[in-house]
Amino acid sequence: MTLQTAERSFSVSPTARGVWRRGRAIVLVGAIVVIAAVVPLLLPSGSPQGGTPLDPGDSSLVGSRALAQVLGAHGVEVRRVGDVATALAAAGPDSQLLITDSVSLTQGEAGRIAAAPADRLIVGDVPHLDVLARGLTAEIGGTRSRSRAPECGLREATQAGDAYMGGTAFTAPPGSTGCYPSDGKPTLVRYVVDGHTVTVVGDGQFMTNLRLAEDGNAALATNLAGTKQRLIWLVPPAQSDQTSQPSGPDGSDGSGSEPKSIGDLIPGGVGWAVLELVIAVGLVALWRGRRLGPVVAERLPVVVRAAETVEGRGRLYRARRARDRAAIALRAATTDRITPRLGLPRTATPDEIVTAVSVRTGVDPGQVRQALYGGAPADDAGLVALAGFLDTLERQVQDS
Structure with a gap:
């Protein structure tokens, strides 16, 4: 459209040059955001460390350091030990022994653990299960691990709700409580043997750092592992420092070294990326701030009664x-x-x-x-x- 005046005429139609002038700021901000996202990926980072499954001192996806810290925050003393003798020396009426399938036990060691004056929490396909959990029979063939409902009256399970369970199903002895069934067979069993509570779980993935935050996994793991004031966590000898130092709310895990802070775990390039994003957001705020208008109140299209x-x-x-x-x-x-x-x-x-x-x-x-x-x-x-x-x-x- 062209407007004529007495002296001159001018056009108010948009031109390519005008569009570019108005859009170049958007292109510049978009380029900054893209650079901020790509630069950290191009920067070198530390080599990933291998993980030990269900290790309370391991912060990898398969480890259980998060669970150990949660237990410590709830007042449970977690002792990470790498040999049966040390575990038995620390065992007592106020403690619970945690044995996972990452530990290789002889029949004699299993018998000594079964005779210890402590409760037992057995996780995964642990060898010599017939000795550690007398009267319990593991079903032949595994069962797929997935989110399952407790379907039992065990307080620890009903409070947690659905959890990632499976691995191995069991034939429970008389008087026991079975939860999270697969084809009618429980994958979690708890019963009492010789005055000590024995809890057997078919798969320990719900205790790992990867799955702890899913469903009711954290609640179930805390309820099962935190029944006593002291939890003696048996790990493979090669992964243990043999110091058996307890862990607590401060985050120490018995590894003999100071726990890393969140800043130590963040790659170095993330700081520059955050700074660039802050600058980009500031530029956008300065550029678009003058266009902000009053807040418009909009009525909801429908009201749903409680x-x-x-x-x-x-x-x-x-x-x-x-x-x-x-x-x-x-x-x-x-x-x-x-x-x-x-x-x-x-x-x-x-x-x-x-x-x-x-x-x-x-x-x-x-x-x-x-x-x-x-x-x-x-x-x-x-x-x-x-x-x-x-x-x-x-x-x-x-x-x-």
């Missing part, structure tokens, strides 16, 4: 037949609401909660325990009955 959300989740549970998940949610919500009314702290144990509810309402402690910490309902009618009983129990606590 009841509809609850009903929708209930329908999803019903479609998936997830009665176990629904029961866990109902029990957890009821426990969270009645615990403050009972005058108990959030850290109260199930036994304390059951006793307080029974005293307050007069209901039999066994019924209270079954309602708050029992197994999954067998059918929908059982789930409805459980919900009604929990509601009645909560009302009695509230009105008492």
Whole structure:
């Protein structure tokens, strides 16, 4: 379009030169961002270190240093040892022995471990399982590891929820508790032998740095490994420094060296990349800041009532037949609401909660325990009955 005046005419149509003048700033900022992203990749970095599976001092993907630090933060003393003699010397009634499939044991060593006065946590395809876990039989042929539901009444498993389990399935002895089944056979078994608790897990990948943050892996690993004040973690002799130094909240892992900080683990080129990105963002802010206008309030197109959300989740549970998940949610919500009314702290144990509810309402402690910490309902009618009983129990606590 051309505008005519008395003296001269000029064009207001966009030209190639005008478009380039307005767009070159965008091209310049885009080039800076690309350079900032590519330069760190071209800079040399340290050679990757090999990892030792399920080693509490290993920060690689297959190691378990993250779990050791979590346990230390929860007050569990983790001792990393590389020989059976040192492990047995440190074992006691207040400790638990952790044996993984990365450790090669003789039958004699397995027998000495089985006779130790400590609980045992056996992870993976450990040799001489018939000695370490008497009465337990490993099924022939492996089972695929994947995210599985607990489907059991073990508190450590139900609190964690789904976890990455599999590897080996077991035939559990009488009186044991089996969780995370595969084709009807549990991949996690816990039972008592000679007064000591024995826990056997078919696959230890849920304890590694790679998978610890998935599903309920961290909660399950912490619940299983943190049952005692001291965890004696047996590792291959070649990977141990033989010092057996404990780990704690400060991050020490028994390796005899100071733990690396986050800054030590970051490659050197990342700092320059971050600086370049900061400069690029600053240039964009200066360039586009003058174009900012007032905040525009926009009404939501639809308002969803809370009841509809609850009903929708209930329908999803019903479609998936997830009665176990629904029961866990109902029990957890009821426990969270009645615990403050009972005058108990959030850290109260199930036994304390059951006793307080029974005293307050007069209901039999066994019924209270079954309602708050029992197994999954067998059918929908059982789930409805459980919900009604929990509601009645909560009302009695509230009105008492």
